[in-house]
Amino acid sequence: MPVLSVRDLRIGYRSGGRLVEAVRGVDFDLYPNEALALVGESGSGKSTLGLGLLRLLPRTGQITGGEVRYRAPGGDQVEATDYDVLSLEGTRLRRFRWSEAAMVFQGAMNAFNPVLRIGEQFADTMRAHAPEGRLGREDIRERAGDCLRSVRLEPGQVLGSYPHELSGGMRQRALIALAMVLEPRVLILDEPTTALDLLTQRAIVDMLQELRAERGFAMIFISHDLALASELADRVATMYAGRIIESGTADDLFREPRHPYTAGLIGAVPTVHGGALEPVSIPGAPPDLARLPAGCSFASRCSYAVDECRTTDPGLLMVTDRPAGETSHEAACLRWEAVRMPAMALQDEEAGK
Numbered sequence: 001m002p003v004l005s006v007r008d009l010r011i012g013y014r015s016g017g018r019l020v021e022a023v024r025g026v027d028f029d030l031y032p033n034e035a036l037a038l039v040g041e042s043g044s045g046k047s048t049l050g051l052g053l054l055r056l057l058p059r060t061g062q063i064t065g066g067e068v069r070y071r072a073p074g075g076d077q078v079e080a081t082d083y084d085v086l087s088l089e090g091t092r093l094r095r096f097r098w099s100e101a102a103m104v105f106q107g108a109m110n111a112f113n114p115v116l117r118i119g120e121q122f123a124d125t126m127r128a129h130a131p132e133g134r135l136g137r138e139d140i141r142e143r144a145g146d147c148l149r150s151v152r153l154e155p156g157q158v159l160g161s162y163p164h165e166l167s168g169g170m171r172q173r174a175l176i177a178l179a180m181v182l183e184p185r186v187l188i189l190d191e192p193t194t195a196l197d198l199l200t201q202r203a204i205v206d207m208l209q210e211l212r213a214e215r216g217f218a219m220i221f222i223s224h225d226l227a228l229a230s231e232l233a234d235r236v237a238t239m240y241a242g243r244i245i246e247s248g249t250a251d252d253l254f255r256e257p258r259h260p261y262t263a264g265l266i267g268a269v270p271t272v273h274g275g276a277l278e279p280v281s282i283p284g285a286p287p288d289l290a291r292l293p294a295g296c297s298f299a300s301r302c303s304y305a306v307d308e309c310r311t312t313d314p315g316l317l318m319v320t321d322r323p324a325g326e327t328s329h330e331a332a333c334l335r336w337e338a339v340r341m342p343a344m345a346l347q348d349e350e351a352g353k
């Protein structure tokens with residue numbers, strides 16, 4: 001059973017008296033211990049979707065429809081959980097955040113309160129969620145220390161520090177530790193490595209993999225970097241203009257994309273040919289969400305587009321023989337059978353395959 005099932009989720013922002021949809025009918029399932037990457041260019045709706053799942057949208061944002069079902073199995077003393085996150089209010093919503101699902105934001109400097117030591121921020125989060133506030137200083141130190149050690153930070157050094165006293169990489173690790181402190185079953189990470197250098201990025205990605213194996217949470221990893229995402233994730237969903245336009249296993253999407261936009265994103269990763277870096281970019285820009293064209297919203301930038309693409313949006317089509325579920329591969333493209341990835345074809349040719 002999926003831990004999260006998202007159905008026809010719609011999210012808009014109010015702007016100049018009207019509501020512009022930034023997430024336009026998204027469906028996906030997230031299974032326990034699975035890593036799902038959401039990829040796409042800036043403005044495709046990834047962060048809006050992540051924030052919407054935790055009901056953390058800014059004031060101008062509004063969920064206008066759909067369902068976000070959260071399920072947790074029962075245990076010896078605990079009843080099984082099954083509810084629509086969109087129906088939660090007050091205490092139940094606060095409990096859902098952090099304890100069931102937590103989010104790590106882009107740029108840890110903004111996510112931490114700059115005037116509180118890291119240790120106080122752990123204590124605040126834990127106290128706010130402890131049943132009847134029964135949590136002593138020792139418990140807090142022990143649990144915070146445990147989480148910090150698991151992200152390879154020294155608790156003695158970090159707990160007494162202010163956020164600005166840590167390096168960017170340490171802050172981002174500390175934030176991941178904080179998100180894990182209440183042992184959520186779902187962790188949403190929005191571009192957690194973007195501001196960091198390549199070596200630190202790699203260390204954090206490796207660490208996230210280990211943590212997921214150890215602690216068993218499911219993860220949604222938001223990134224514009226398809227190469228990084230497909231390394232970390234079991235499944236990848238590509239977003240364009242507020243919709244998921246392709247989803248499949250990381251291997252499927254990286255090796256055999258069936259939507260020209262995903263193929264373009266892979267082409268946009270710098271590849272080494274004859275000693276030189278050759279970044280290929282996707283021509284044109286995403287459409288204005290307030291004035292979406294008819295048919296497929298990628299058609300105007302697409303070299304595969306035919307007349308029918310400008311009138312028909314096919315929705316997600318199954319592009320594999322495998323059954324629907326964790327390993328299915330779907331793409332919202334009428335011409336999916338024709339799609340080839342230029343960079344990969346070239347590499348295969350050079351390798352004599």
Ligand SMILES: Nc1ncnc2c1ncn2[C@@H]1O[C@H](COP(=O)(O)OP(=O)(O)OP(=O)(O)O)[C@@H](O)[C@H]1O
Binds near residue numbers: 013015049
């Ligand atoms: N607070 C806001 N008010 C109004 N519109 C917003 C707001 N935040 C985002 N948007 C709009 O919603 C759309 C989706 O933005 P979103 O930030 O979700 O995309 P993204 O794929 O996460 O991009 P990025 O990687 O740059 O964060 C964009 O058109 C953006 O301009």
